[in-house]
Each structure stands twice: as C-alpha cells, then as structure tokens.
Amino acid sequence: MTRSRRPSAQTIAVVLALAETPAAWRYGYELCRMLDIQAGSMYPILIRLTDRGLLEAAWESDAPAGRPPRHMYRLTGPGLALATELAEQARSTVTNPAGLRLGWEGA
Numbered sequence: 838m839t840r841s842r843r844p845s846a847q848t849i850a851v852v853l854a855l856a857e858t859p860a861a862w863r864y865g866y867e868l869c870r871m872l873d874i875q876a877g878s879m880y881p882i883l884i885r886l887t888d889r890g891l892l893e894a895a896w897e898s899d900a901p902a903g904r905p906p907r908h909m910y911r912l913t914g915p916g917l918a919l920a921t922e923l924a925e926q927a928r929s930t931v932t933n934p935a936g937l938r939l940g941w942e943g944a
Contacts, residue, residue, distance in 0.1 A: 895909050
C-alpha cells in the first residue's frame with residue numbers, strides 16, 4: 838500500500854527550485870545556500886526524491902584537484918510533472934484563497 842501525502846514545504850521548495858532550470862545539474866550545497874535549508878534537512882530530501890524516481894543523481898565528472906567529486910541532482914520526467922503540479926497548486930491557492938483549509942470544520 839502506497840501512502841500519499843503532501844510534501845513538506847522544504848521538499849516543495851527543493852522541487853520548485855530544481856524546476857527553474859530542469860535540465861541543469863545542481864549540487865546539494867548550492868541548493869542549501871539558495872533555499873536557506875540546512876544540510877541535515879537537504880540531503881535526506883534529495884535522497885528521498887532520488888529513491889522515488891523524481892530526481893536523477895550523478896557524480897561530478899570533473900572535480901577540481903584536491904576536492905572530492907560531488908553529487909549532482911536534476912529532475913526526472915516524473916519529478917518535472919510533480920513540480921508542475923505543485924506550482925499549479927500554489928497558483929490556485931494564491932488566486933483562490935477561500936479554498937484554503939483552516940484546520941477546523943464548520944462554523
């Protein structure tokens with residue numbers, strides 16, 4: 838049985854940041870700086886997204902001398918589809934704020 842739940846705000850931020858240039862490879866550290874997310878949160882997100890087939894991961898092929906190669910990430914087709922869906926949900930929430938759930942039922 839597969840559980841389906843909404844991704845965390847940090848996961849959404851990572852997916853949407855990668856969707857800005859979907860063909861470009863990005864480093865985890867670059868995403869940490871760009872999104873102000875700590876490495877202890879970023880790398881588990883990247884690993885989880887990769888395990889679910891939403892990101893492609895590869896080792897840097899031309900690391901500068903004296904520095905080990907880094908992992909690079911980019912969206913896969915399903916990852917780009919998720920990014921499109923998340924962006925659409927964000928747009929509909931902004932354009933239709935009455936549709937927001939307030940955490941309580943009825944009045």
